[in-house]
Amino acid sequence: MSSNNGNPYIPYRVNILDAWYEAPGDRCIKTFKVTFDDEKIWDTWSHRPGQCAMVGTPGIGESMFCISSSPTEKGYLRFSIMKTGKNTSALHELEKDDSFYIRGPLGNTFPVDDWKGKNIVTIGGGIGQAPLRPIIQWVRDNRADYGELELIYGARTSADHCFKAEFEEIGQSGECGLHLSVDVEEEEWPHFVGFVPTLLMDVAPKPDNAIAVTCGPPIMIKFVLENLEKLGFKPEQVYTTLENRMKCGIGKCGRCNVGNLYVCKDGPVFSYATLKNIPEAFA
Amino acid sequence: MAVKKLSKDKVGEALKELSKFRLVAPARSDDVVIFKEISDPAEAYLDYGNSTVPPKKMVFPQTETLFRFMVGDPELKEKNVEEEGTTVIFGIRPCDARAMSIVDKLFAWDYDDPYYQKRRALTTLVGMACTEPPSVNCFCTSVGGSPFSKEGLDILLTDMGDYYAVQALTEKGENLQKTLSSQLEDGGDEKKVEEMARAAEGKIKRSIKTDGIPEKIPTLWDSDVWKKVSASCLGCGTCTFLCPTCHCFDIQDEVEELGEGRRARMWDSCMFSEYTLHASGHNPRPSRKERTRNRISHKYSYYPNKFDDIACVGCGRCINLCPVNIDILDILEQVVEA
Amino acid sequence: MVDINKLREIAKEVISRDDVRQVIGYRPGTYGFRARPAFVLEPDDVDELIFTPACVNNLATYITLEEKLPVPRGQEPDSRKVAVMVKGCDSRALVQQMEEKAYDREHLLILGIPCRGVVDMDKVNARFPDVLEKGEIALEGDKFVISFNGTKEEVAKDELLADKCKRCRYPTPLVSDQLLDDEVERFAEDDYSDIETLEKRSQDEKWAYWEEKLSRCTRCYACRNVCPMCYCEDCVLNRIEPMWMRRSVDVSENTAYHIARAYHLAGRCIQCGECQRVCPMDIPIMELNRKFYKDVADLYDYEPGTDAEASPLLSTFSVDDREDFIL
Numbered sequence A: 001m002s003s004n005n006g007n008p009y010i011p012y013r014v015n016i017l018d019a020w021y022e023a024p025g026d027r028c029i030k031t032f033k034v035t036f037d038d039e040k041i042w043d044t045w046s047h048r049p050g051q052c053a054m055v056g057t058p059g060i061g062e063s064m065f066c067i068s069s070s071p072t073e074k075g076y077l078r079f080s081i082m083k084t085g086k087n088t089s090a091l092h093e094l095e096k097d098d099s100f101y102i103r104g105p106l107g108n109t110f111p112v113d114d115w116k117g118k119n120i121v122t123i124g125g126g127i128g129q130a131p132l133r134p135i136i137q138w139v140r141d142n143r144a145d146y147g148e149l150e151l152i153y154g155a156r157t158s159a160d161h162c163f164k165a166e167f168e169e170i171g172q173s174g175e176c177g178l179h180l181s182v183d184v185e186e187e188e189w190p191h192f193v194g195f196v197p198t199l200l201m202d203v204a205p206k207p208d209n210a211i212a213v214t215c216g217p218p219i220m221i222k223f224v225l226e227n228l229e230k231l232g233f234k235p236e237q238v239y240t241t242l243e244n245r246m247k248c249g250i251g252k253c254g255r256c257n258v259g260n261l262y263v264c265k266d267g268p269v270f271s272y273a274t275l276k277n278i279p280e281a282f283a
Numbered sequence B: 001m002a003v004k005k006l007s008k009d010k011v012g013e014a015l016k017e018l019s020k021f022r023l024v025a026p027a028r029s030d031d032v033v034i035f036k037e038i039s040d041p042a043e044a045y046l047d048y049g050n051s052t053v054p055p056k057k058m059v060f061p062q063t064e065t066l067f068r069f070m071v072g073d074p075e076l077k078e079k080n081v082e083e084e085g086t087t088v089i090f091g092i093r094p095c096d097a098r099a100m101s102i103v104d105k106l107f108a109w110d111y112d113d114p115y116y117q118k119r120r121a122l123t124t125l126v127g128m129a130c131t132e133p134p135s136v137n138c139f140c141t142s143v144g145g146s147p148f149s150k151e152g153l154d155i156l157l158t159d160m161g162d163y164y165a166v167q168a169l170t171e172k173g174e175n176l177q178k179t180l181s182s183q184l185e186d187g188g189d190e191k192k193v194e195e196m197a198r199a200a201e202g203k204i205k206r207s208i209k210t211d212g213i214p215e216k217i218p219t220l221w222d223s224d225v226w227k228k229v230s231a232s233c234l235g236c237g238t239c240t241f242l243c244p245t246c247h248c249f250d251i252q253d254e255v256e257e258l259g260e261g262r263r264a265r266m267w268d269s270c271m272f273s274e275y276t277l278h279a280s281g282h283n284p285r286p287s288r289k290e291r292t293r294n295r296i297s298h299k300y301s302y303y304p305n306k307f308d309d310i311a312c313v314g315c316g317r318c319i320n321l322c323p324v325n326i327d328i329l330d331i332l333e334q335v336v337e338a
Numbered sequence C: 001m002v003d004i005n006k007l008r009e010i011a012k013e014v015i016s017r018d019d020v021r022q023v024i025g026y027r028p029g030t031y032g033f034r035a036r037p038a039f040v041l042e043p044d045d046v047d048e049l050i051f052t053p054a055c056v057n058n059l060a061t062y063i064t065l066e067e068k069l070p071v072p073r074g075q076e077p078d079s080r081k082v083a084v085m086v087k088g089c090d091s092r093a094l095v096q097q098m099e100e101k102a103y104d105r106e107h108l109l110i111l112g113i114p115c116r117g118v119v120d121m122d123k124v125n126a127r128f129p130d131v132l133e134k135g136e137i138a139l140e141g142d143k144f145v146i147s148f149n150g151t152k153e154e155v156a157k158d159e160l161l162a163d164k165c166k167r168c169r170y171p172t173p174l175v176s177d178q179l180l181d182d183e184v185e186r187f188a189e190d191d192y193s194d195i196e197t198l199e200k201r202s203q204d205e206k207w208a209y210w211e212e213k214l215s216r217c218t219r220c221y222a223c224r225n226v227c228p229m230c231y232c233e234d235c236v237l238n239r240i241e242p243m244w245m246r247r248s249v250d251v252s253e254n255t256a257y258h259i260a261r262a263y264h265l266a267g268r269c270i271q272c273g274e275c276q277r278v279c280p281m282d283i284p285i286m287e288l289n290r291k292f293y294k295d296v297a298d299l300y301d302y303e304p305g306t307d308a309e310a311s312p313l314l315s316t317f318s319v320d321d322r323e324d325f326i327l
Helices: A086-092 A133-141 A162-173 A196-203 A218-230 B010-017 B095-107 B114-121 B171-179 B191-203 B211-218 B225-230 B288-307 B315-321 B329-336 C004-016 C043-048 C063-064 C088-099 C121-127 C163-168 C192-200 C202-213 C222-226 C251-264 C272-276 C285-300
Strands: A012-023 A030-036 A052-057 A061-066 A079-080 A101-104 A118-125 A151-153 A177-181 A212-214 A237-240 A269-271 B004-009 B021-028 B033-035 B063-070 B074-078 B089-092 B123-127 B155-160 B164-169 B183-184 B247-257 B260-269 C020-030 C037-038 C081-087 C110-114 C134-140 C143-148 C151-156
Touching: A030 A086, A030 A101, A052 A079, A061 A079, A061 A086, A061 A101, A061 B247, A079 A086, A101 B095, A118 A133, A118 A196, A133 A151, A151 A162, A151 A196, A162 A177, A177 A196, A196 A218, A212 A218, B004 B010, B010 B089, B010 B164, B010 B171, B033 B089, B063 B095, B089 B095, B095 B114, B095 B123, B095 B288, B114 B191, B114 B211, B123 B171, B155 B171, B164 B171, B211 B288, B211 B329, B225 B288, B225 B329, B288 B329, B315 B329, C004 C020, C004 C043, C004 C081, C004 C110, C020 C043, C020 C110, C037 C043, C063 C081, C063 C088, C063 C222, C081 C088, C081 C121, C088 C110, C110 C192, C192 C285, C202 C251, C251 C285, C272 C285
Parallel strands: A118 A151, A118 A212, A151 A177, A212 A237, B021 B089, B089 B123, B123 B155, C020 C081, C081 C110
Antiparallel strands: A012 A030, A012 A101, A030 A079, A052 A061, A052 A101, A237 A269, B004 B164, B004 B183, B021 B033, B063 B074, B063 B260, B155 B164, B247 B260, C020 C037, C134 C143, C143 C151
């Protein structure tokens, strides 16, 4: 699928249906809602939560981003991108009706089929919520197939929170557990104050028949994994999604490996049971 | 297939015949042996050991265009590799051909790499057996190869003195042999070739026992062997660019003044510091120690794990040309003893 | 001749000090006549140290090459000294690094080795090809004595001597804490006769010459990485924004790279010749650096790497600076 006429290096053009800022600042985050310029591509496109795409513009470059929308959201793909360097700065210049190019879907998926009937806990920090969002949407759109849904999410400040409107909606509907935090005290912040790993211990989700998925800054992941272990979660019950510098996205250019696993191809989704045996994952 | 003979005084004619294709042969640039496209048989230099840069660069060029574009124009023009035509690499050494078979596996892993695969399909490898090891640091026999190895080759030539024995090994080889029917004769001494092959193996002086190395390396993650062996490393790309099994590449977009541009890929080296540098500034392999550990692990543990082949053919180029005499066999000995 | 036992004794004393982290010296290579860098961390390891005409590496490059990694919380960075053995030419790199304030003088313990010349390994390999068993090279008077495979052969010094040694004006290190041998008197002069050929070429000849050489360049950056003066943490070649030099490899980009590097070394290159030695494609990189060196000497009467107190040439403005090539 992720080959344009059999060539996985040729990207597809996408048009921006809508674009908005999630978080402000030097490393602001912008979400893009896009559809294929050539509508026929939708006929053969299929992706699952966890998969990614190389996103960029010919003339500037490409970088790997998770597809931040679930396949149950029809007719569009979403990407939430933090402004960090050459490629992302160029992408941030784009608005509704502009275009960029993607190659995908790449990488492996969260094993959402294996998770049927289980309770799902997502633990995100900052932009790390972007790859968790498709799981949340998938579960919400296939609600009967899953047990309880618990969302744990924090960022440095309330302004840095992604997907504010959606969290607002979820909070109002009460359809699942929602636990938000900011790192430091803030005026008019009604929820938890503290780092995400601390919030996790406060929520203390039960490990029975549960799956925990986490993504965020490496230091947060480190402490979240420790705390999940304290709460009784076994490594097979814990999943994360890794990142690395990538170029080809299809396992050939060699650079994204963590130990003997290529993040672009054997990943980016890994269970903690797999990563435990790979020292480079925690270097 | 019966072994044929190519008399040495007919080599020029044969090369002339082969130059109907894109003919690549060893040649000299000053005193440096390189594989390059030749149109005049006189340019071929057959009294050689091996080239500095392996002929991998003919199927996996150091720089190649992936597609072209005009900034702002939606059309992306894929580079058509087939335009380059059929290539014959004449005089490739068995180790370098075997290296291509090893790297083929990665370029076919799940996703196709049409650029590499099309070029590879259009290339015929005419190998030159090593009656003498090209270098004192050759160790092909330790890593599954040999001086007369046929793996990856379409034709194998052996220097018998006043003629080359010619053995077609594949359909491609047979087809190419047909184009040289005027220059080839019957009666190549197959038995003698076999004898010479045995004798050649005995001339390989350096060796290492690789049993257990792929399994041992991951257990040495925290060992101080990596700091020791990488202390003198300069972090240049010499070992990787001259290695016939190294295949890492970068992808960069280039735009000219009038908006015409291309997305190109070019060789990259895991020994460069910016190889794994994230846009955030974080580098998971911040020093030569981590990068050396990764390189050795990749060649001698990760690749055999995935593809059943050690990603090294024992050509010895890295040993000969490392500016500070970092020696892969020395490293492996330390791995075994650690 | 350097007394090898004395050298090892001194090294042992140095590494036994509490305030010294490592001693960088030379040890035998892994095959043939090669020697390679040694990083001695324990007193017992000094027995592998050697000094012979095979010790061609410029160890000064390791002072600026070593990465300064962030230290885990609660730990202090290791501020112990680094001891390094340097020949005359190598010491000029240290002097130039100090001139540029790359580090404090106290950071180093310099073990100077007055040198009578090193070999050009290409010449040795041409004269004694395919030697695998470890061999030795010694200098006795005006002859190199080559020992290998149980035999000894004498070769006239001139036949195997590195070209740079034939015009060496600083055989004794210009800076050191200890000298490991008696001072060596200057035994050569530099008349820049090697660059005459370069200067006499016509424009067309220059293009043809450099196009042939630079089309071989694989951009391995061995020349840059071995150079003791190339120590910018953020090398201009690694930038993609702005992209001064493309990563693609062709004659045009290769030429840009070499010219840029030569300019960045103008007034800084101390002529150790390592760049040309390490180039796997035999590109005569030193020709460019030599020409710049001569021009700098003519225009500014300045020699890099000779006075640690001097101000770096191109970052110092003097009212007397020649301007006739600008105006």
